[in-house]
C-alpha cells in the first residue's frame with residue numbers, strides 16, 4: 362500500500378538517463394511551459410500529440426507508463442466532478458436525462474477534453490518529480506528564483522522548505538500506515554460502514570499523525586543544525602547547477618514541437 | 632604529553648524549557664582532544680541531552696560550556712566541523728532523498744568545493760560499506776543501513792569530535808564490529824570519540840568510562856579501573872558484564888582461572904589448552 366502511494370505521488374525514481382541528467386532549471390521551465398501551452402490548445406488532436414510527447418519522454422527516462430497514469434489518482438475525484446458538471450450543464454444535443462437534467466453530446470465532448478487536459482497537466486508535473494530528486498528540484502527553483510532575491514525574496518529558504526516537504530512525503534505515508542496498523546491491531550475498524558463512517562474512522566489517525574509530524578520536524582531541525590546548516594550563505598553543492606548545451610537543445614526542441622502543435626491545430630480548426 | 636582540551640563543562644545544569652525538573656545537574660567534565668570516552672547510563676539518565684550540549688545544540692541553563700573550535704563567526708566557511716553527532720534514531724537526521732545527497736549535506740554546509748565533497752562522499756560511503764549505492768533512495772534502506780548512512784554523514788564532515796548516541800543499536804553483530812572498527816580508525820586519526828551506549832561489549836576500546844545517573848556523573852574512571860570492577864559492583868550501577876567476561880569472573884572466583892589471565896578469548900584459550908589440553 363505504501364508503495365502505491367509513493368508511486369502515485371510521483372516520488373523520484375533514480376536512474377541514469379538523459380532526462381534525469383538535464384539541468385533541473387531546464388526541466389522546470391519546460392514543464393511550466395507545457396502546462397501553460399496546454400491551455401492554449403483545445404482539440405483532441407493537439408492533446409493526443411502532447412500525450413505522445415509525454416510518452417516519448419517517459420520512455421527516454423525509463424519511467425513505466427503505468428506509474429505516470431497512476432499519478433493522476435489524487436485528482437481523479439476532481440476529474441469526475443468537473444466531468445459531471447460539464448456533461449449536464451452544457452447546452453446542446455440531448456442524449457439522455459437523469460432526474461430531469463439532460464446530458465448533452467457537447468457536454469460529453471467538453472468533459473472529455475477538460476479531463477484529458479487535467480490528466481496531462483498532472484502527468485507532466487509528475488514527470489518532473491519522477492525524474493528529478495527533491496534536492497535537485499530545490500536547487501533548480503532556487504536558481505530560477507535567485508534574480509528575485511535582490512528584491513528580498515528568500516529564495517534559498519523557499520527552496521529548502523520545498524525539498525524537505527518532498528522528502529517528508531514517504532515518511533508521512535509510512536507513519537500513517539504504521540498508525541493505522543497499530544489501531545487496527547487494537548480493534549479499530551477502517552473497512553466497514555458507509556463512506557462517512559469510514560472517513561470518521563480516520564480522525565483518530567490524524568491526531569497522533571500531527572503529533573508525530575511536529576516531533577519529527579523538530580528533530581530534523583536539530584539534526585540539520587548539527588550538520589552545520591546555517592541557511593544559504595556559504596553553502597556549496599555536490600552537484601552545482603550547470604547549464605549545458607543539451608539543456609538549451611532540449612528547451613529549443615520543445616519550443617519547436619510546441620510551435621508545430623499549436624500551428625497544426627490552428628490550421629486544422631480553420 | 633598534555634593534550635589539547637576538546638570540551639569543558641563546569642557546573643553545567645540543564646532543564647528543558649517548559650518542564651520543571653533538571654535533566655542534568657552539577658556536571659563538571661573535561662574531555663581532551665583524541666580521547667575515547669564511553670558514556671553509560673540507563674534510559675532517561677540524560678545521555679542524549681549531554682551529547683547535545685557537547686555539540687552545542689543545547690546551551691546549559693546554568694554553568695558554562697566550552698567547545699573547542701566552535702566560534703560564532705559566520706565568515707569561517709570551508710573549515711572542519713568541531714563535532715558531528717550520530718543520533719539515536721537515524722530517521723531523525725536524514726535530510727536528503729538519495730544516499731549521496733545525504734552524505735554531502737554536511738560538507739555542503741561547511742562550504743567545501745564540489746570535488747572535495749565528491750571525494751568525501753565516496754570515501755565515507757565506502758568506509759561505511761555503502762559504496763555503489765550513491766544514487767539509491769534513502770527510504771529504501773533498512774534500519775541498520777540507515778545507521779551506517781548516518782555515520783557516513785558524520786564522517787564526511789571530518790569533525791574534530793564524533794558524538795555517537797546509541798549509534799549501533801540497529802546493527803547486526805557483524806556490522807557492529809565493522810562500525811566499531813571504523814570508529815577505532817577515526818580515533819587513531821586523532822579524533823575525539825564520545826560514545827553513548829548501555830552495552831559493555833561496544834566499549835571495550837574506550838579509554839575512559841563515564842556513568843550518568845539521574846543527570847549526575849556517578850563515576851568517571853579509566854578503562855582499566857572499570858574492567859577491574861566486579862559484576863556486583865557493576866550491577867549496583869545498573870550495568871551487566873557480557874557473558875564471556877562474566878564467565879571469566881566466575882572461573883577466577885572458583886580458582887579455575889588465574890587472576891593474571893585477561894578476559895580475552897585468545898588468552899583464556901591458551902591458558903585452558905596449557906592447563907588441560909594434554
Ligand SMILES: Nc1ncnc2c1ncn2[C@@H]1O[C@H](COP(=O)(O)OP(=O)(O)O)[C@@H](O)[C@H]1O
Pocket residue numbers: 647650654672673674675676677678679680681
Ligand atoms: N525535548 C524534550 N523536552 C522535554 N523533556 C525532554 C526532552 N528530551 C528529553 N527530555 C527528558 O529529559 C530526560 C533525559 O532524556 P535523555 O537525555 O534523552 O536521556 P537518555 O538519552 O539518557 O535516555 C528524560 O526524562 C526525558 O523525558
Ligand SMILES: [Mg+2]
Pocket residue numbers: 678679680719796
Ligand atoms: Mg537517548
